[in-house]
Amino acid sequence: MRQHNLMVRAADLATSVVRGVRPDQLTLPTPCADWDVRALLEHLSYVAILGNRSATPASIDFCVLAEQLTESWADPGAWEGTMVFGAAELPAPLAAELTMGDLVLHGWDLATATGREFKCDDELAAAVEAGCRSTAELARTMGLFGPELAVPPDASPLDRALAVSGRDPSWSGG
Numbered sequence: 001m002r003q004h005n006l007m008v009r010a011a012d013l014a015t016s017v018v019r020g021v022r023p024d025q026l027t028l029p030t031p032c033a034d035w036d037v038r039a040l041l042e043h044l045s046y047v048a049i050l051g052n053r054s055a056t057p058a059s060i061d062f063c064v065l066a067e068q069l070t071e072s073w074a075d076p077g078a079w080e081g082t083m084v085f086g087a088a089e090l091p092a093p094l095a096a097e098l099t100m101g102d103l104v105l106h107g108w109d110l111a112t113a114t115g116r117e118f119k120c121d122d123e124l125a126a127a128v129e130a131g132c133r134s135t136a137e138l139a140r141t142m143g144l145f146g147p148e149l150a151v152p153p154d155a156s157p158l159d160r161a162l163a164v165s166g167r168d169p170s171w172s173g174g
Helices: 002-019 037-050 062-072 092-113 122-141 157-164
Strands: 082-085 088-091
Touching: 002 037, 002 062, 002 092, 002 122, 037 062, 037 092, 082 092, 088 092, 092 122, 092 157, 122 157
Parallel strands: none
Antiparallel strands: 082 088
16 A cells, blocks of 8 residues: 555654664754754654554654554555544544654654755655645644745755755755
8 A cells, every 4th residue: 555655664764763863962953943853853753643543652762653653554444534633633644644744854854953864765755745735834824834945946856845844955953
C-alpha cells in the first residue's frame, strides 16, 4: 500500500536523524525559530503519539514511538474514516498527511540543525509538498507555516516542500 510505505519511509528517515543527535547538540538552534534541538525532539515524539492510530504509546522513546506509529497505519482500514488528532477529529488520510509532513519537515529541521545529511527520496518529498500545499493557508493562519519562500524552478521536491512550509532550504545554524 503506497500511503503506508510513504509513512514508513518518513518515520524511518526521522528515526535515523533522531538516533544521530548527540547530547552536546541539544541546545543548538533549529530552522524552527522558537525551538532548539531538545524542543524539536520533544515535538517529534508528540507527533508520533498524535499520529498513532492505536493511540496506546508504550514508551517516550521516539524510535519506539515511530515504530508503533507505522504499525498503527499498516491495516488498509486505518486509512479510512476519521481519527482523533489532538483536539480535533480529522479524516484519517489528512491526519496521516499531517503526521508524515511533520516527520519529514522536522526531520529535515533536526538534521540541518545538527549538521547531518537528510536523504529524502523524491516520491516522499513530493507527497509532503502536496500535503503542505493543501494545508498551507490554514497552517499559516495558525502560525505553523511561515510565508512561502521562492525556490528556483528546478528545485528538488524536498526544497519545494520546505519552501511551501516557509523554511529556507539553505538554512544554516551558523
